[in-house]
Amino acid sequence: MKIKDRIALYFTLISTSMLLAVLCVVYFTFMKFLQADFFERLTDRTMVTAKLYLEADEISRDALSDVRHKYLQKLNGEVIRIYDDKNRATFIGDSAQYWTKATINTVRKKKHLQYKDGERQVVGIYYKDNQGDFVILASATDQGTHNRLEKLLKIMLFTFVFISIIVLLLSRWVAEKMLKPLKKFMEEVKKAGSxxxxxxxxxxxxxxxxxxxxxxxxxxxxxxxxxxxxxKTFVANASHELRTPLTRMMITAELALSKERDTQAYQVVIQSIVDDTENMEHIITGLLALAKMDLELIESQLSPIRLDELLIKIQKEWKQHKNLDLEIINYLKGDAAAVVSANSVLLQIAIDNIISNAFKFSDNKKVSCFLEKEADLLLIKIIDQGPGIPRSEQEDVFKPFYTKSAEAGQKGEGMGLYMANKIVHLLKGTIEISAEQQSSLIISLPLVKQ
Incomplete structure (x- = not known):
């Protein structure tokens, strides 16, 4: 069963149960009210009978009977008896006993009695008169009440069925309206996929x-x-970052094996391989740290880093291995305040990725790197000689796997700037494209105050 059907059913059951309880209370209350009213009418009949027969001494019994039948409306199945102190019926022409002596004595003892005898209602009173002590009993069938209750029951049943149908329809409408957002949500969820x-x-x-x-x-x-x-990122990052040192190690080893060399030459080769291996270890450590930070499993291991020294190290590596013209211009020379809180391996990966991108899209022309200070921030501006990034693409270049390398005749996975942006943001910094110069990227990192 659907949720909306269950809601409609439960709401209808609760509402109709409450309605049924209210109708039952009204029915039985009305029934008790009518019964009490009829008991009062019977009591009035006994009192009138006492006044007519016991106190009107000068009027004959036949005349009293004529008055009683003329001015008092006879009740359905009405029976009235007046019993003297010897429990004998008197005054009224019908002298049948009708009620037992036990009932008459009960009335005489309790002074007033009322009860139901099947469908008949009975009222008895004890009346003292100068002629003696009398018991007057009257009974009748309240046919009017039965008719009214029967009509009331039919009306209530019709009302109950009618209202139940209305409540069911309204509850289904309300449930469908309430669950409309859920239905929309379910339809949208179906669109999700790998x-x-x-x-x-x-x-x-x-x-x-x-x-x-x-x-x-x-x-x-x-x-x-x-x-x-x-x-995808980890595989692409590993491929992106480890390709160069692996290639360099293979070339160095092949050159060393191409001919016999002296011990010193082999030591230089082995030391070069060791250096590249250490560099790979640092890169793998940084990539693993970046992956863990992506999953927010651990906090990044941060330490104070001198940006000017890191940029000089990056410059040496680029000139040593790729012989590309990377110019570092430090406007903070001799300033000990050029310190940021960062992971040196991750930050170097970010800067290397931006520099690599700059050389790639400027056809290996000169790339300049400026280190500046602005308020509480240290800025690294990397400027190339390429065409720059069009404004229409500036919001997309930092997304994963977004690349224009194929159009520029280059190889690339579209992970360099994404990874750089990710690292800089993890270091509480920002990276953006200069509004004045589209071929300039600016890295802003919070300055560590000394």
Whole structure:
């Protein structure tokens, strides 16, 4: 059974149960009221009978009977008896005993008695008169009450059925209206898949449970997207960062084996391989740290880093291995305040990726790197001689797997700037494209105050 049907059913059962209880209370209350009213009417009949027969001494019995039948409406199945102190019926022409002596004595003892005898209602009173002590009993069938209750029952049954149908229809309408956002949410969820992990369901402005489910689903999709990206990112990052040192190690080893060399030459080769191995170890450590930070499993291991010294190290490595013209211009020479809190391996990977991108898209022309200070920030401006990044693409270049390398005749996985942006943000910094110069990227990192 669907949720909306269950809601409609439960709501209808609760509503109709309450309605049935109210109708039953009204019915039995009305019945008791009519019974009490009829008992009062019977009591009045006994009192009138006492006045007519016991106190009107000068009027004959036949005349009293004529008055009684003329001015008092006879009740359905009415029976009235007056009993003297010897429990004998008197005054009224019908001298049948009708009630037992036990009943008459009970009335005489209690002074007033009323009870139901099957469908008949009975009232008895004890009346003292100058002629003696008398018991007057009257009974009748309240046919009018039976008719009224029967009509009332039919009306209530019709009302109950009619209102139950109306409540059922209205509850289905209300349930469908209430669950409409859930139905929309379910239809949107069907669109999610491995090929569009960036998909998010629409979140409403209300703070109901369905909106909470939508937020939880979107949060789950973000986690899945990050995990999926991490899987691809780690492979792409490893390939991106480890290709150069591995190639260098292979070339160095092949050159060393190409001919016989002296001991010193072999030592130089082995030392070069050791250096490249250490560099690979640092890179792998940094990539693993980046992966763990992506999953937010651990905090990044940060330490004070001198940016000017890191940039000089980067410059030497680029000139040593690739012989490319990387110019470092430090406007903070001799300034001990050029310190940021960072992971040196990750930060170097980020800067290397930006520099590599700059050389790639400027056809290996000169790349300049400026170190400046602005307020509480240290800025690294990397400027190349290429065409720059068009404004229409500036929001996309930092997304994973977004690349224009094929159009420029270059190889690339579209992970360099994404990884650089990720690292800089993890270090509480920002990376952006200069508004004045599209071929300039600016890295801003918070300055560590001494």
């Amino acid at each position: 090929k569009n992990l960036e998909f998010r369901v629409e979140e409403s402005q209300t703070k109901d449970e369905i909106n909470l489910i939508a937020k939880s689903f979107n949060h789950l999709m973000e986690e899945l997207e990050q995990a999926f990206i991490l899987q």
